[in-house]
Amino acid sequence: MSVQSSAEANATLTLDELQARLEPHDQQHLLRFWDSLDEAGQTQLSRQISQVDFGQLKTLIEGKDKAIDFGELASRATMPQAVASDGSGCDWTLEQARERGEQALRDGEIATVLVAGGQGTRLGFDQPKGMFPVGPVSGRTLFQFFADRLIAASETYGVDVPLYLMTSAATDAESRQYFEENNYLGLKPEQVIIFEQGTMPAVDASTGKILMSEKDSLALSPDGHGGTLRALDRNGCLEQMKREGHKHLFYFQVDNPLVELCDPVFIGHHLLAKSEMTTQVIRKRYPTEKVGNVVEVDGKTQIIEYSDLPDSAAEMTNEDGSLRLWAGNIAVHLFDLKFFDRMLQSDASFPFHRANKKVPHLDESGQAVTPDSPNATKFEQFIFDLLPEANNTIVCEVDPAEAFAPVKNANGAATDTPELAQKAICDLHRRWLRTCDVTVDDSVKVEINPRFAMDQTELQRKSAEVRSEIDGSTISDDRYFC
Incomplete structure (x- = not known):
C-alpha cells in the first residue's frame, strides 16, 4: 500500500504491569475507570500508557530539565553564516548554486516532508488545514499547491520527488481520505507516504497529574514538529528514503502556499556549503516581528522564538543602524539524512517547550470538564532545535514577497x-x-x-x-x- 499506517503494534500490558509502571510516578489515577471499560477500551488505555516515558515526563513536570536564560543568550548572539537573496555572503554564485541543486534533483537525491498536523481552527475551518482553499482564482487547496509544485519538479527533472506527509491524530483520517478520493492530486500513489506524528500527554498545571480525555484515553496532543525525526524513523520512512537513494530532505509546513518547494538554488547553497541543516529566512520588517530569530551563539546556530526574545535584544542594531538579529525563521529547512542518522544514535535530545492551554478533561467522577481558562501544561519539541547540533549550517535569505505568505488567521486579523x-x-x-x-x-x-x-x-x-x-x-x- 502506498500510504503507510502510523499505528504501532505495542504489546498490551496487564493491570499489574500498568500499576507497577504508574505507582513510582504517582499517576495511578489513570486506571480509575479500568473496571468499567470493555476489552477494547482497556487495550487502548494500556497501549497509550505503555507509550509514555514517565521518567522524562516527571523531569518536565518538576521543571528539572535544563532552563535557558534567553535574555543572556540573546545578549551574546550574532548572525550566523548567511547568504543574502542577491547571492552575496558565500563563495559561489547563484548560477553555481542553481546548477548544483538541479543536478541533485535530477539524481533523485531530494525527498520532501510536509508537516500537516494542524486543523484550521484559527481560520474558522473545521478540517485539516491542508484542505483549505487558498487559490485566488482556482480555489486550489494548500495540499494542491504543493502537489502541483512537486508534479512540476518531477516533470522538469525527470524524477519522482516523494512527498512524506506528517499528520496528527486530528488530521490523519481526513487527510488520507482526501488524497485517496482526489487521485493523490495528480501525484503517483507511491509518491505519497502518509505517517502520523507522536504525542505527549497534557498534565494538570497545578498537580502535574496526567489528564484524561475519556475513560479509556489520556488527554494527548501532538509532540510538536520536533517529533518529525523520530516519527520518520518509527514509521520506517528514513529507511525507505535511503533505499530509494535520497540523501537530503526538504522540510516545510502546511500553511505557506508560496513555499519554493524543491528550489534548486536553496538546495545548491546547502550542498555547496556542505551543510547538515540549512534554514530559509526572511529579513524581519521590524524588531519584534513574530518570527523565530535565527542567531549564532558560541559558534552554534540556533533559533530564539520571538516570545523568548526580550525587546531589548530584538532592538539591538549594528553601527549602520540595521538590526543585528535580522533573520526570521519561516519553517523551511533542508536536512542531510546522514545528520538524521547521527542524531538518532546520539545522546543529544531536543529540549521541550511548555505551553499553558485550556484542555477539556474528565474529573474524578468521570464528568466532562470544559475549562474557561488555561488549566494544563502541554509539552512539545521544535525541529529547529536540531540546529546547534548540525555542522556547517547556513541560512539563506528569501524575499517574503516571493516565498512567504502564511495562512494562519481568519480574515479580519492583522496578519497571516x-x-x-x-x-x-x-x-x-x-x-x-x-x-x-x-x-x-x-x-x-x-x-x-x-x-x-x-x-x-x-x-x-x-x-x-x-x-x-x-x-x-x-x-x-x-x-x-x-
Missing part, C-alpha cells in the same frame, strides 16, 4: 490571513507577467500554476505561449489563471 496570502499570490504572478511585457492591471486576480511555470524565468521562456493564450499582451479580465 487567507486574503493577504491570496493578494501575495496575485501580486507575485502579476510581476512575473509584467517581466514578459504583458500589461496587467493591479485589480486583476492572477494565479499561475507551477505546472505551467514554476518561476519567473520559466514563464519568460513561455512568454510567446502566454500571449497566444490570452490573445494579445494585455489582460483586461478581472481573473486570469494558467
Whole structure:
C-alpha cells in the first residue's frame, strides 16, 4: 500500500504491569475507570500508557530539565553564516548554486516532508488545514499547491520527488481520505507516504497529574514538529528514503502556499556549503516581528522564538543602524539524512517547550470538564532545535514577497490571513507577467500554476505561449489563471 499506517503494534500490558509502571510516578489515577471499560477500551488505555516515558515526563513536570536564560543568550548572539537573496555572503554564485541543486534533483537525491498536523481552527475551518482553499482564482487547496509544485519538479527533472506527509491524530483520517478520493492530486500513489506524528500527554498545571480525555484515553496532543525525526524513523520512512537513494530532505509546513518547494538554488547553497541543516529566512520588517530569530551563539546556530526574545535584544542594531538579529525563521529547512542518522544514535535530545492551554478533561467522577481558562501544561519539541547540533549550517535569505505568505488567521486579523496570502499570490504572478511585457492591471486576480511555470524565468521562456493564450499582451479580465 502506498500510504503507510502510523499505528504501532505495542504489546498490551496487564493491570499489574500498568500499576507497577504508574505507582513510582504517582499517576495511578489513570486506571480509575479500568473496571468499567470493555476489552477494547482497556487495550487502548494500556497501549497509550505503555507509550509514555514517565521518567522524562516527571523531569518536565518538576521543571528539572535544563532552563535557558534567553535574555543572556540573546545578549551574546550574532548572525550566523548567511547568504543574502542577491547571492552575496558565500563563495559561489547563484548560477553555481542553481546548477548544483538541479543536478541533485535530477539524481533523485531530494525527498520532501510536509508537516500537516494542524486543523484550521484559527481560520474558522473545521478540517485539516491542508484542505483549505487558498487559490485566488482556482480555489486550489494548500495540499494542491504543493502537489502541483512537486508534479512540476518531477516533470522538469525527470524524477519522482516523494512527498512524506506528517499528520496528527486530528488530521490523519481526513487527510488520507482526501488524497485517496482526489487521485493523490495528480501525484503517483507511491509518491505519497502518509505517517502520523507522536504525542505527549497534557498534565494538570497545578498537580502535574496526567489528564484524561475519556475513560479509556489520556488527554494527548501532538509532540510538536520536533517529533518529525523520530516519527520518520518509527514509521520506517528514513529507511525507505535511503533505499530509494535520497540523501537530503526538504522540510516545510502546511500553511505557506508560496513555499519554493524543491528550489534548486536553496538546495545548491546547502550542498555547496556542505551543510547538515540549512534554514530559509526572511529579513524581519521590524524588531519584534513574530518570527523565530535565527542567531549564532558560541559558534552554534540556533533559533530564539520571538516570545523568548526580550525587546531589548530584538532592538539591538549594528553601527549602520540595521538590526543585528535580522533573520526570521519561516519553517523551511533542508536536512542531510546522514545528520538524521547521527542524531538518532546520539545522546543529544531536543529540549521541550511548555505551553499553558485550556484542555477539556474528565474529573474524578468521570464528568466532562470544559475549562474557561488555561488549566494544563502541554509539552512539545521544535525541529529547529536540531540546529546547534548540525555542522556547517547556513541560512539563506528569501524575499517574503516571493516565498512567504502564511495562512494562519481568519480574515479580519492583522496578519497571516487567507486574503493577504491570496493578494501575495496575485501580486507575485502579476510581476512575473509584467517581466514578459504583458500589461496587467493591479485589480486583476492572477494565479499561475507551477505546472505551467514554476518561476519567473520559466514563464519568460513561455512568454510567446502566454500571449497566444490570452490573445494579445494585455489582460483586461478581472481573473486570469494558467
